[in-house]
Amino acid sequence: MTGGTGRIDLAHVGEQVLDLAKKQGADQAEVYLERSSTTVVFVKDQAIENLTASDAAGIGLRVLKGSSLGFGSANRFDPDSLKRLVEDTVACAGASSLDEFNCFAGPELPSADGLQIFDERIRSAPLDAKIERGFLLESAARALDARIKRSAYIVYADGVAEAAIYNSLGVGFKYSLSSCQGVSWEAALDGSSIESGLSEAASTTFDGLDCEAIGRDAARRAIALLGGKQLSSGTMHVLLDGRAAGEFLNFFAMLISADNVQKNKSMLAGKLGTKIASSQVTILDDGVLPGGLGTAPVDAVGVPRKRTAIVEDGVLRAFVHDCYTAKRGDTRSTGNARRHGGYKSPPVVGTSNLYVLAGEASREDMLAEAGDAVLVTSIRGLFAGIDVATGDFSIPAQGILVQGGKLTYPVKDFHISGNLFKMLSDVALVGNEISWSGAGRFGTPDLLITELNIAGG
Amino acid sequence: MCIMSKYLLDPDFGFERIKRLMVAGAQWCEILVEDVASWRLLCDDQKTNVESASRLGVSVYAVASGKSFHTCCDGTSAESIDGITDAVCASLRREGGKGGSTTSISPHEVSAEPVQETIEPFDGVELSRKLDAVTEADSAAREAHPKVHQVTVVYADRVRRAEILTSEGRIVQEDRSMVDFGVRAFLRVNGDILSAGHSFGALSGFESLKQNGRRPADVGKEAARKAALLIDAKPSPEGQMPVVFAPGTPGVLFHEACGHSFEADFIQKGSSFAGKMGKQVASDLITLVDNGHVWGMSGSFVFDDEGNASQRTVLIENGILTNHMYDMRTALIDGVQSTGNGRCESYEHPPIPRMTNTYVENGSDNPDAILTGTKNGIYIKTIARGGNVDVLSGNFVVGVGEGYVIENGRLGAALKNATISGNGPDVLMNIDAVGNDLNIYADSGRCGKGQSVPVSSGVPTLRVRKMVVGGGR
Numbered sequence: 001m002t003g004g005t006g007r008i009d010l011a012h013v014g015e016q017v018l019d020l021a022k023k024q025g026a027d028q029a030e031v032y033l034e035r036s037s038t039t040v041v042f043v044k045d046q047a048i049e050n051l052t053a054s055d056a057a058g059i060g061l062r063v064l065k066g067s068s069l070g071f072g073s074a075n076r077f078d079p080d081s082l083k084r085l086v087e088d089t090v091a092c093a094g095a096s097s098l099d100e101f102n103c104f105a106g107p108e109l110p111s112a113d114g115l116q117i118f119d120e121r122i123r124s125a126p127l128d129a130k131i132e133r134g135f136l137l138e139s140a141a142r143a144l145d146a147r148i149k150r151s152a153y154i155v156y157a158d159g160v161a162e163a164a165i166y167n168s169l170g171v172g173f174k175y176s177l178s179s180c181q182g183v184s185w186e187a188a189l190d191g192s193s194i195e196s197g198l199s200e201a202a203s204t205t206f207d208g209l210d211c212e213a214i215g216r217d218a219a220r221r222a223i224a225l226l227g228g229k230q231l232s233s234g235t236m237h238v239l240l241d242g243r244a245a246g247e248f249l250n251f252f253a254m255l256i257s258a259d260n261v262q263k264n265k266s267m268l269a270g271k272l273g274t275k276i277a278s279s280q281v282t283i284l285d286d287g288v289l290p291g292g293l294g295t296a297p298v299d300a301v302g303v304p305r306k307r308t309a310i311v312e313d314g315v316l317r318a319f320v321h322d323c324y325t326a327k328r329g330d331t332r333s334t335g336n337a338r339r340h341g342g343y344k345s346p347p348v349v350g351t352s353n354l355y356v357l358a359g360e361a362s363r364e365d366m367l368a369e370a371g372d373a374v375l376v377t378s379i380r381g382l383f384a385g386i387d388v389a390t391g392d393f394s395i396p397a398q399g400i401l402v403q404g405g406k407l408t409y410p411v412k413d414f415h416i417s418g419n420l421f422k423m424l425s426d427v428a429l430v431g432n433e434i435s436w437s438g439a440g441r442f443g444t445p446d447l448l449i450t451e452l453n454i455a456g457g
Numbered sequence: 458m459c460i461m462s463k464y465l466l467d468p469d470f471g472f473e474r475i476k477r478l479m480v481a482g483a484q485w486c487e488i489l490v491e492d493v494a495s496w497r498l499l500c501d502d503q504k505t506n507v508e509s510a511s512r513l514g515v516s517v518y519a520v521a522s523g524k525s526f527h528t529c530c531d532g533t534s535a536e537s538i539d540g541i542t543d544a545v546c547a548s549l550r551r552e553g554g555k556g557g558s559t560t561s562i563s564p565h566e567v568s569a570e571p572v573q574e575t576i577e578p579f580d581g582v583e584l585s586r587k588l589d590a591v592t593e594a595d596s597a598a599r600e601a602h603p604k605v606h607q608v609t610v611v612y613a614d615r616v617r618r619a620e621i622l623t624s625e626g627r628i629v630q631e632d633r634s635m636v637d638f639g640v641r642a643f644l645r646v647n648g649d650i651l652s653a654g655h656s657f658g659a660l661s662g663f664e665s666l667k668q669n670g671r672r673p674a675d676v677g678k679e680a681a682r683k684a685a686l687l688i689d690a691k692p693s694p695e696g697q698m699p700v701v702f703a704p705g706t707p708g709v710l711f712h713e714a715c716g717h718s719f720e721a722d723f724i725q726k727g728s729s730f731a732g733k734m735g736k737q738v739a740s741d742l743i744t745l746v747d748n749g750h751v752w753g754m755s756g757s758f759v760f761d762d763e764g765n766a767s768q769r770t771v772l773i774e775n776g777i778l779t780n781h782m783y784d785m786r787t788a789l790i791d792g793v794q795s796t797g798n799g800r801c802e803s804y805e806h807p808p809i810p811r812m813t814n815t816y817v818e819n820g821s822d823n824p825d826a827i828l829t830g831t832k833n834g835i836y837i838k839t840i841a842r843g844g845n846v847d848v849l850s851g852n853f854v855v856g857v858g859e860g861y862v863i864e865n866g867r868l869g870a871a872l873k874n875a876t877i878s879g880n881g882p883d884v885l886m887n888i889d890a891v892g893n894d895l896n897i898y899a900d901s902g903r904c905g906k907g908q909s910v911p912v913s914s915g916v917p918t919l920r921v922r923k924m925v926v927g928g929g930r
Contacts, residue, residue, distance in 0.1 A: 044523075044726060050786075050807050051548055052527040054541070071508040075531040084511065092507035095584045099504045150727040152849050155907075187727070187849035194729075196849045263502045264607050265643055267650055346508060380878070384842045384856030385927060387874040389649045389687070394695070394927040396854055396878045415695070415878075415927045455695055455927065 008057060008077055010035065010174060014166035017061060020086045021168075026063035026093065028168045030104045030301065033059050034343040036161035037123065041134035043154040048131060058343035061085055062104070065093040069102045071346040101328040107170040110297035110304035112288040117295050121206040122178040123160045130156060133211045137184040140215030145188065147226065148219045152196065153185040156211065163296075171302035179204055179293055181439060182214045188222035195228070195398075195410075197221025198378070199243075202293050202440030221377060225398050228412030233456040237373035238416060238449045239366055239402065242435030245444035247382045248420060249354060252283075253442070254388075256310055256318075258325035259349045267391060268316065276316045277424035280359060283311040285320055287335050287352035293440030294352035298335070301347050305335040310354075314425075322349045355443030359430030366429050366448045368405040374454065375400045375407065376416060391420030394455070415455040426450040464620060464630075465490040466515070466533055468564050471622040474542040476562060478519050479624055481546035482553065485785050486519035487623045487763055490533060491804040495615040496579065500591040502607065507584065516804040517541045518763075520786045521549055527807035562626045569766045572750055572757040573660035575634045579614040582663045587612055590638070590666055590673040597677030598642045602685045607643035610677070611656075612636075614663070621764040629764040635660050635755060635911070637901040638673065640680040646688050653683035653841070653858065658755035658901030658911055665753075683839075683859055686871040693875035693928040694862060699834035700877060701827060701863065701920045704896035706840045708816050708914030710921075711745055712904070713844040713853040714881035716914075719747075719772050720798070720810040720906075721787035729851030729882055733778045739885035741776035742820050742919075749797055749813035754899050755911040756814040763799035763808050770796045772815075773885075784810045802908035812904060816915035820891025824918035827890045829866035835875065835926055836861045836868055851881035857928070875928035884924055892918035 010033045021029035035057040042049040058075040059082075070092030074085040134156035142148045158180035166172045181202035188195050199218035203209040240248075260266040268276070277283075287305025289295050299305050301323055309317050320336035321329065338350030361369070376399040385395035394417035401408045431446030471488045478486040490513075497508045515538055516529040526548040530537035591610040598608045614636045621629040639656030655676050659665045666673060702710060715738075718728040725731075730738060739745070749767030751757050758767050763785045771779050783791070784799030787810055799808035828836065841858030857875040861868040897915030904912040 048524045048526075048552060049722075050525045050527060050809075052807055053544060053548075054528045054530070054805065056529070056531055056805065058531070069506055071506065073508075073510045075512050075514060078532075081511070088509040088511070091584065092509055095505075095507045095588055097504040097506070150849055152723065152726055152728075152847070185849075194850050196847050264645065265650060265652070269650075344510060346506075380847070380852065381843075381845045381854035381856070381876070384844055384854050385874075385876045389651050392874060394874070394876065396852070396876075396925075396927070413925075415925075417927070 008035070010162065010164040013059065013077055014164060017059065017082055017086060018166060018168055020082060021061065021063050021090065024086050024090045026065060026090055028064040028104055030062045030167035031059060032300065032339065032343055033164040034161060036159055038157065038159035039127065039130050040155065040157040041131050043134040043138050044151070046135050046139060059085065060339065060343040060346065061089045062346065063089050063093045064102060065090065067098045067100050067102050068093045068096040069099065070096055073344050101324050103323050103327050104167045104169055105171050105302040105323050108304055112297060114290055115288060115295050115297060116291040117204050118176040118178045119205040122158050122180055125206055130158065133182065136211040137182050137215045140212040141184055141186045141219035144216050144219040145223050147188045147190050147223060148186050149189045150187040151185060152187065153183060155183050157181055165298065165302040167302065173298050173302055175297050177296065180206060180209050182209060182211045184215045184218035186218040186222050188226050190226045193226050195222050195225035200437060202436065204291050204293060208291065224377065224400060225410045225412065228398065228410035231374065231401070231411040231414045231454055231456045234454055235451045236454050237370045238452040239370050239373050239375045240447045240449060241375060241377045242431060242433070242444045242446050243437055244376050244379045245447050246435060246437035246442045247379055249356065249442045249444050250438055251382060251386055253351045253354050256320055257349045258319040258321045258329060261319050262325055262328055267389065271316050274316055275314050276421055277311055277314040278427040279314045280427050280430050281311055281314050281424055282309065282357040283354065284308065284357060285310055285336065285351050285354050289353045292353035300337040300339045303333045303335045303337065305352060308334045320349055320351055322347060325349055351441065353441060353443065355434055356430065356445060358432050358434050358445045360432050361429045362432055363446060366431060366446055367402055367407065369429055370402055370448055371405055373402040374411060375402055379416070386420065393417060393420060417453045417455060423449055423452065465492055465618065466620060468622060468628055470535065472562050472564055474538060475622060475624050477542055477546055478549065481549040482521050483519035483549055483624065484521045484789055485624050487621055489516045489518065489762060489804055490620045492618045493615060495613065496587065498587055498591050498612040500595050500610040503595060505588060505591055514804040515541070517545050518807055519545050519549055520789060521552065523786065523790050524552055525786045525807055529804050562624065564626045564628055566628045569759050572759055573634065573753050575662035577663040579616055579634060579663055594640050594673035594677035597674035598640055598681045601678045601681035602644065604644040604646055605642050605681050606645045609641045611639045621760065623764045627764045629760045631759050633660060633758060634662055636665060638666065638676055639901050640677045642680040642684040644684050644688065651684055651687040653680060653687065655679040655683060656901040657899050659899045660753050660755065660757055686859060687873050690871040690873035691862065693835060693860070693872040693926055695927055697923045698926055699831050699920060699922055700924050700926065701831055701834060701836045702916055702918065703836065703838045704894050704917055705898040705915060706900060707837045708916040709840040709844055709855055711817060711916065712812060712815055712912070712914050713846045713855055714884050716812050716815050717846050718848045718851060718881060719781050720812070721781045721783045721791065722810050723848045724781050725787060725790060728848040730778060736778055737776045738778045738882065739773050739776045740888040742891040743773050743776055743885065743888055744771065744818040745773040746771055746818060747782055747798070747812055747815045751814045751897060754814045754897060754913045755901065756812070756913040761797045761799045762801045763795065765795045765797040765799065767797045767813065782810050782812060784808050800910050802910055806908045809906070811906065811910050812912050814897055814913040816895065816897050817891065817917060817919065819893045819895045819917050822890045822892045824892035824894045827892055827918050827920050828863065831863050831866055831920060834863045835872060836863050846881065853881055854878040875926060877924055877926055879924045884921055887922045887924065888919055889922045890920040894918055
């Protein structure tokens with residue numbers, strides 16, 4: 001729509017910048033280029049609240065002078081801008097510390113195919129159809145139950161992007177990505193009781209996203225909590241809903257970064273090969289998961305993405321690595337370099353699609369096995385309530401009381417507390433269906449935990 | 458190119474596009490041009506990496522019938538700006554905005570009192586001095602305690618020139634220069650890794666790193682001191698109890714408990730404080746203010762991202778709800794003036810109602826008497842690990858950084874990993890003492906609401922009679 005960026009030849013810019021960097025005194029250089037189109041629709045009361053549609057393009061440059069690394073980024077491609085980018089980035093490298101582990105990726109062709117990460121329809125679908133999807137996130141919730149009366153945040157967003165990575169060691173790779181996602185955050189009102197429900201989903205294909213299902217799920221979550229009663233304190237079986245469990249996985253992702261491990265910032269340092277979870281638990285980082293929102297042929301520096309078993313039958317098997325941590329740890333990169341802000345951010349170690357492998361138990365099996373328990377459907381502010389040193393946590397939660405294997409009434413105003421690793425060791429059953437959260441990058445089935453402390457109101 | 462010496466964008470060119478947007482049906486619209494240059498130094502594991510970034514872009518934003526339309530482009534080429542103007546015009550026509558006035562616009566430059574001075578502009582500071590700053594902080598943190606085994610230091614400066622043209626004919630230019638400096642210290646004790654951070658953020662030049670408490674060594678030492686407190690820290694008592702908040706960052710309580718719920722978009726969606734204007738929503742000891750015009754604060758600015766001057770907005774006066782925080786879209790819906798709270802992360806995002814520097818005005822209680830008058834409970838000196846709120850139900854949670862148990866009116870053991878949580882409307886009514894020692898902390902904190910913007914908060918010493926404390930084990 002905005003003209004300009006669509007005409008830029010990424011490969012040509014890449015070559016040009018690598019060449020300029022060399023002339024400016026860089027020993028090695030790496031160029032990451034990105035061009036994207038996004039549409040975001042915020043909805044309120046079946047009307048547009050805000051519509052944002054834009055195209056953007058930018059360049060992230062890393063250069064090595066000796067073993068010193070510099071990073072620079074810019075959003076313009078004219079010769080003056082590129083020249084300034086290269087000069088600034090070379091100056092950055094000149095000021096950075098020597099670090100023998102700094103390195104770029106060598107050329108290695110990705111082998112995975114059938115990744116299902118680009119759907120032309122996300123680009124070509126008419127704007128009206130996208131706006132309609134936003135409306136559906138809200139209308140489906142309100143149609144489900146008359147008590148759904150308010151919405152805090154209804155948003156449909158999609159984007160297509162072209163990413164390219166070139167470096168002076170011969171890496172040259174270009175690929176396309178697409179994604180769409182819906183978020184519905186609804187509130188149910190009944191007398192003086194007000195409860196909210198949040199649901200989200202994401203897909204790499206236009207048809208893979210079901211906005212009606214998201215709206216209905218948000219509504220069900222809110223309605224189920226209406227009229228909640230107090231819960232008495234004690235130790236209980238806890239059935240952790242997949243979505244609530246996903247927040248723990250988001251925290252866990254930080255602990256398995258090889259960068260945090262090598263710098264002694266993670267409590268998992270030195271724990272490779274030890275049992276950190278119940279034998280029921282297998283956790284994978286799968287950068288080539290077909291249709292995964294974190295899937296790509298190569299990572300942010302051009303290393304082929306792959307599948308890595310992090311925890312296998314409860315035993316910690318691996319950390320996620322990028323080129324830097326691999327060289328420092330004398331191992332191979334697991335293809336886990338990520339740029340959190342796209343071209344604006346230098347690559348760091350990050351998970352791709354991180355998920356707990358599904359088990360065989362259905363929700364009904366788990367309720368039956370649990371007998372008397374609490375089903376936790378929502379937790380609030382895990383990062384505020386978990387101790388990064390020990391994994392001890394205490395967080396506000398809400399859910400449904402389970403008696404004799406049956407769901408009874410909603411419960412609220414309680415904290416669940418325990419220790420992340422004690423909790424992982426107490427996983428008795430793993431559900432058969434994965435819920436994805438965190439824009440589709442974290443997946444967890446329901447987890448039945450044999451005991452957690454409950455602090456009632 | 459349409460760059461001129463004084464302007465990022467030729468006003469004649471810009472207002473011509475603004476007219477097109479008004480003809481297409483905008484009630485109000487703006488063109489924002491943003492030119493940002495930033496430098497970031499990250500010292501991790503005693504190695505420093507340097508990064509630079511440069512961004513120039515334009516956004517076109519229009520409001521009609523409660524709806525808003527936004528798009529943006531990189532750079533300032535006439536072709537790109539025409540492209541994004543046409544896109545917004547098309548949306549306006551399709552969505553049938555009936556604003557549509559073709560009356561002439563009289564361009565005029567608008568100015569207001571500054572909120573900062575810049576004695577040492579960042580672009581004149583040698584990179585080596587920035588390097589020295591992070592190295593000094595790293596060394597200070599390591600020397601402050603023998604068990605410190607890892608330190609992370611982040612220095613970031615950012616110079617932003619913004620130019621805004623609005624459909625009222627306003628031409629606004631603002632140069633903002635800001636710095637964030639933070640240190641996190643890691644200690645290893647009996648196999649556990651304990652860590653704590655300290656940071657500040659300010660509108661200033663490089664000179665603020667020479668001020669007392671903001672010197673790199675001061676920040677490094679403070680981070681190590683906070684981390685070392687955790688060695689002998691005890692699990693927090695749990696359950697309902699009195700909580701005393703120290704002056705400064707504990708003001709985040711109000712950011713989460715009610716601040717977001719007072720943002721006009723959430724009020725219009727039925728937040729937990731909707732429909733309560735003019736009614737008592739807090740203890741009568743509470744006067745809560747959002748003020749984007751506090752000198753040097755990271756949440757301050759002269760003009761918001763819609764070209765409206767920042768202002769002091771009284772949200773709660775002696776317990777009575779008196780105002781909300783508005784951007785242009787929500788102000789037009791309610792038929793009121795914007796309060797200057799329309800903020801965006803960058804030209805790539807639309808402006809929405811956001812807090813700035815949010816704080817409770819001084820009360821009359823003696824701070825020491827508040828503490829000694831509290832038999833048992835907890836004392837919160839700083840907030841850490843953030844917080845979050847469900848604006849519809851009002852339920853929120855905030856993580857405690859440096860905190861202590863209160864025993865018989867005195868501070869006891871340091872606490873580890875405590876949280877406070879509750880329901881915003883309930884907590885506000887339960888405040889029973891407000892001191893006279895207000896401190897607004899120039900925070901490096903960012904508030905996330907789909908977009909990230911710098912904010913600060915503050916309180917005088919104050920006490921909530923009872924709220925839920927968690928985190929014990």
